[in-house]
Amino acid sequence: MTGRRLEIDGISKTYGTTTALRGLTFDVRAGELFGFVGSNGAGKTTAMRIVLGVLAADSGAVRWDGAPITLETRRRIGYMPEERGLYPRMKVGEQLTYLARLHGLNAAAARRAAQEWTERLGVAARRDDEVQKLSLGNQQRVQLAAALVHDPEILVLDEPFSGLDPVAVDVMSDVLREKAAQGVPVVFSSHQLDLVQRLCDRVGIIRDGALVACGGVDELRAGGAVRLVVDAPQAPPDWADVLPGVRALAREGTRTELELADGADDQAVLRAALATGPVHEFARRRPSLTELFRSAVTEEAAR
Incomplete structure (x- = not known):
């Protein structure tokens, strides 16, 4: 995946009289942890949903490896929404296996991946439990496992650290670093800016639907x-x-x-x-x- 990058190029989105995004442009490079930060309502989630194809942009483009994002490309994205995107009455292991199958893994590979990620993220003992019976923190771990279970080429994570205790934050941080080290572009939003500062290679600050600052953490801090x-x-x-x-x-x-x-x-x-x-x-x-x-x-x- 050397040289590949996710490009968000001039995307705009309006809801009625409200402009959510205004020509938003940035890229996330292979092997990079990119922090996407802004106030509530600044446009972070809208941008991520456009990348995933859940929403359509009014203008602009999203590209992966220089080509427009297609349905096939989206199958290779690991997405973690801010809201819970899991089936609450479905057992953890069955759910992860099912999601892996949807992304193209065969049955045996899907079961192995579900086992691997529940063990890695500390919820292996809850594989036979319904998601709704888990604590919010463990649901968040399962949500991350769902984003990782198909070995994605791109990771797009909306508030992945929300509701996690310090031990779980460390586990998730290690996983994101590991995926970046494998060449995966990782973009995530977070209100925990000390964590963004510690983890990220570059940061984009969005305000009122537009990017107002973008660069390396040290570069941005030096420019203050x-x-x-x-x-x-x-x-x-x-x-x-x-x-x-x-x-x-x-x-x-x-x-x-x-x-x-x-x-x-x-x-x-x-x-x-x-x-x-x-x-x-x-x-x-x-x-x-x-x-x-x-x-x-x-x-x-x-x-």
């Missing part, structure tokens, strides 16, 4: 506003308020976190801190993905 942490024990609480282009974000004990506007002089900040007495710490701090996301949401609300 400059932040400084200054520990000046003798400085008054408002010592930095008079500095041009400098905004105090937080103060904890003797440490102050500052944000610098474009063109603001960090050396002027250091001189001002030293003028109050000793400085025990003066360091740049890159914003987290959560802070970058919050900034994007704030910009949306301000419009």
Whole structure:
């Protein structure tokens, strides 16, 4: 699968007077974990449903390996919806075997795959239980098994970590890393931005149906506003308020976190801190993905 990629090219979607997607464009490369993040209602689920063919785009295209997505291509996608997509009264093992058969596996291969993934995801002991009798966390594990049971070439996962305990999060993270290492493009949405920051190679932030940022996690964080942490024990609480282009974000004990506007002089900040007495710490701090996301949401609300 070297070189293959999933392309979302200029897709738009309108429901009546509501525009859900506005020329959305990004790609997910072979062997890449791509985090797709945004507020509720930003358009993440609509985009994923268009990739799967559950919805039709008003314009734009979705391509795999340079060619339009077809029904045959979709059989090779592993999809995990945010809402439960399982038959509640069907037993776990029977359900996974059935879904694997729908994707083209023969009976023996389907049974082996169902056994393998229930063991890997920690629900082997529940194979003979109805899905509705499982905890929400175990249902989520089975939902992931359903996305993986046919050995997909592409993974599209909508909030896969929702409702999982920390142990299950670790198991699922390992599985996604493993699939990416095998060359599978993996795109998933999540509101757990610390997890996205830790796992993903690249991240796309969607706001109001359009992509407002896309790139490597380190690249996005480096491109955020400059932040400084200054520990000046003798400085008054408002010592930095008079500095041009400098905004105090937080103060904890003797440490102050500052944000610098474009063109603001960090050396002027250091001189001002030293003028109050000793400085025990003066360091740049890159914003987290959560802070970058919050900034994007704030910009949306301000419009």
